[in-house]
Amino acid sequence: xxxxxxxLKQKLSPKAAAAKALRDKKSAMTEWGKYKKRTAQxxxxxxxxxxxxxxxxxxxxxxxxxxxxxxGAVRKKYNY
Numbered sequence: 001x002x003x004x005x006x007x008l009k010q011k012l013s014p015k016a017a018a019a020k021a022l023r024d025k026k027s028a029m030t031e032w033g034k035y036k037k038r039t040a041q042x043x044x045x046x047x048x049x050x051x052x053x054x055x056x057x058x059x060x061x062x063x064x065x066x067x068x069x070x071x072g073a074v075r076k077k078y079n080y
Contacts, residue, residue, distance in 0.1 A: 036053055039051065039053065040053075043058065045058035046058065048060060048061060049061060049064075050064040050065070051064075052064050
């Protein structure tokens with residue numbers, strides 16, 4: 001998106017980007033979102049790793065983000 005300091009993967013119109021930002025902020029400020037942020041910061045994972053709440057440990061960021069984008073059916077199928 002032109003004129004924004006953030007590098008966005010999705011090419012959204014300014015109106016859609018603003019709506020998405022509001023949805024994302026609302027989601028992050030739920031009790032579960034605050035808990036996830038608090039526990040992830042407490043764990044202090046090394047660079048390039050994220051805290052995986054499913055396993056309770058640090059795993060590579062790419063693996064964690066790939067796992068979290070899967071549906072429950074796919075997780076069960078591949079045992080993660």
